[in-house]
Amino acid sequence: MSFSYQKMPVSYQKQHFSYHLLSRCRVFGASFHDHAPDRPVSVAAFLPSRLLTHVKHVLADEPEIFVASSWQELESFIRRKPISVVILDPTADGIMNVSAVAGLLKRYPSLPLIAYVTLHAPQFNAVAQLGRLGLKEVVLHHFDDEPEGFRERVERVEGNALTHDVIEALRDRLVQLPRQLSVAVENLFDQPHRYTSALDLGMEAGIAIVSVYRNLDAAQLGSPKRLLIAAKVLRGFGYLRDPGYSVLDVSIKLGYKTARIFSEHWVSVFGITPARVRTRLTDEAAIESVLRWLGAGDDDSLPEDLGRVPGRKGSRQRHRRKPEPS
Secondary structure (H helix, E strand, O other): OOOOOOOOOOOOOOOOOOOOHHHHHHHOOOOOOOOOOOOOOEEEEEOOHHHHHHHHHHOOOOOEEEEOOOHHHHHHHHHHOOOOEEEEOOOOOOOOOHHHHHHHHHHOOOOOEEEEEOOOHHHHHHHHHHHOOOOOEEEEOOOOOOHHHHHHHHHHHOOOHHHHHHHHHOHHHHOOOOHHHHHHHHHHHHOHHHOOOHHHHHHHHOOOHHHHHHHHHHOOOOOHHHHHHHHHHHHHHHHHOOOOOOHHHHHHHOOOOOHHHHHHHHHHHHOOOHHHHHHHOOHHHHHHHHHHHHOOOOOOOOOOOOOOOOOOOOOOOOOOOOOOOO
């Protein structure tokens, strides 16, 4: 069995930043494509208290908002938590710190970062400097931070292109699954750190484990174990393209108990160690490898332990994409 992959255009590209003062408020306003599907986001925030209060209101339904009290804690969240969007103010610790934000942009270029700032000259100057270093998303307090539009902005920038391409390549097989299971598989690729076994997929879909195996096999999607490993390794590849992450960081972000097991899974899919990915593997080659591996043989030679996500203090019930009414 083989999967075909054709590069698909991704609709959720970041908007480009304009430095013209008179057009700035218009550029940062709502200018979106079709509404993105409802999916959970894991946000790390480092903001002054007034801005943080509004962000918590905007994202009140999200189960994971990690609030940092320093630049060091923010980067710790980025490295070890499954963060999908960062929202920050360069003055979050009381002084203008352009270099701290510039460092994040350099070390984690693929991580969506939104600067949420007030309409004052120092903030504008900082945003202009950071725009030249790669910052593309800015929201102005009291100008374009209306809750619905702000939330749509957050959801828009956090879309993962690798996940999108793999799901589209699998689409003709996913439609053969019961709707609830198809949604669960998409959720798995969206948030692989939340899943460790076929039981998780079954609980997500609301069907028995034996039905999970039977339906995946009938749709030629391999075993639940292969899907789990594929989703985790694919997301790990996305992380490791950024120079700020270590292999240990990524294994922790994905819920592995040890980096060794993550590395073994990686080699089984890609044929090279995680440490060599930054110079040896393109996005297209990674996607091809994942799709080819999903259609490969049995699972007897794979490590058994997929890891277990530790409990999170104060986290609420798992937030997931809901099946559409049929």
